[in-house]
Amino acid sequence: MTGLDGLVDLDALTGWLHTEGLGSGPVLDATLLTGGTQNILVRFSIDDQVHVLRRPPRNPRPASWPTLLREARVLGVLTDQPVPSPAWHATCEDESVLGAPFFLMEAIDGFHAASGVPELYLERADLRHRMGLSAVEGIAALAALDYEDLGLADFGKPDGFPERQVGRWTRELESYADQDGYDPASFPDVSPISAWLEAGIPASFRPGIVHGDFHAANLLFSHTSGDVAAILDWEMATIGDPLLDLGWFVCTWPSDRAPAVSAAVGQLATAGGLATRAELIEHYAARSDRDVSNIDWYGVLACFKLGIVLEGSYARACAGKMDRGVGEFLRTMALALVEQAHLFMDEGVV
Template identity: 50%
Template structure:
């Protein structure tokens, strides 16, 4: 690729980098990277250094810039904590520099996404794949151990009442989908049962911390030379809340049987750690109380299922592809079936 996306002006980028005192020279070896969102990721070299630029899509959504600012803030705060994540090099929070978009530069990650591709080492060795799941928990336990106040994130979220807000917040979200013409309403067996169970079994005590908010295999980059997590990526949903919900999210999305999964090639290859092994690995590395781990997994199924149902609702209204809506609705049904299996 010799030219960047229209939304990235190289002359503007070079001038801004000069002002930041970053290495001079032509911007070379430009490559647009794929990702799980519509945000633009551009890898390039300048002055002997490789960078990755992240900014919102060409047509910015209302909250995109705020989300990018938050991402940059949390990644900056996590630098030096041992949490595997991209390192921020410089941030441009001024929307007037590049066509209204906030952007930042970060270090590139030497890794791969196991939901889209497996190198020969990982594809050919079940012991490596088994360890990958455990390493996902190792990385998560490091995040859960971060003192959010000590790293400057005391005001990054609103932990007060976090668990109490979850069920009403997401039931209200689901109700809002009814405003979309063509959506028949949520046809989700067990919806009310799961919601009631969550309210009745909510943990009474928990400890706030940094949450990724969307912790699953598709948001992890693994080392090409082993099972370790090279970086946790896509921090758009991060906040200060209950880090055990991240563990619940990993469990809720973990490949099991024939369920519709986002695990891709890794899930298809098999040989992965079991749910109990993942929980045990977290318990070995965390001081958090895991007595209510089932509750966090059910909450993750509930919340993620409602999020995915939103795309199904938009597809019914002609605002998203029907095939995508059908697939995500199937995943929602699978998540609620999983939740019902836990709640009884």
């Protein structure tokens, strides 16, 4: 077996590519990509065509395989749409090839802000300011798509989406008690946040495609323009309330009010000159017909949900199912998000 620390069998991959008519030569320049904390990404070329392979982690979660296939499906739908995302190339559902399903997508030329910021951006505040504005343009464009016309009518359960959120994620948090070595009592009591959210559920919403994990660390930016080159990591995508993406982005965007959360994109956060939360919300509103007046609720929900998601990674790290250092870092983010939820409840998002 050849591969990358046993993560991808390149001989098996080559055979599959040949069988599927996706190349006839050898797989070249296979490189494990960094930046994510869960799924495995490998960039490679075959017959001068460059692909990025995405597969579940070595120790997958119970939902890892179907979630990956959902991600491939939504990327396929978005390939020809005006939303910056990697073009889908192919999917393999046969787990016998690499031990798990996987898909291939376009390799995007861009930089990952969580890994470092180019010198040009450090020198020019206008480019840093443009980054956030371009990001909200991306989710505004996503929210404008007709998911039914795109064949995604069965991709989620939009009815009752806001009403289901607190119960769904409270149960998720409670499930972490099953992870060996994890102490549920070490996480703050989130019942005051739950009660606040339950009391303020929006009376109505218009369903659309939701990315589900929209923050700067899931974006690739152009090396020169400040624009988003691609939105990555669509594994939490669904059909629901697209305003949650806006709440998610403003609650994770670097801010003096949330230094611990801002640490996720360290160098970008310390450089300054970024669009403010108020500017992001105003920019989205100017490009969407959705009502953003209840953004405080979406911001609190985003903190609540993302905090619980990240705590799940920490619980898995306690059980030895992922890197402990990564788990500890994500735990710091989870605790900061709980604190920020209380701040938003008391003072508002902006």
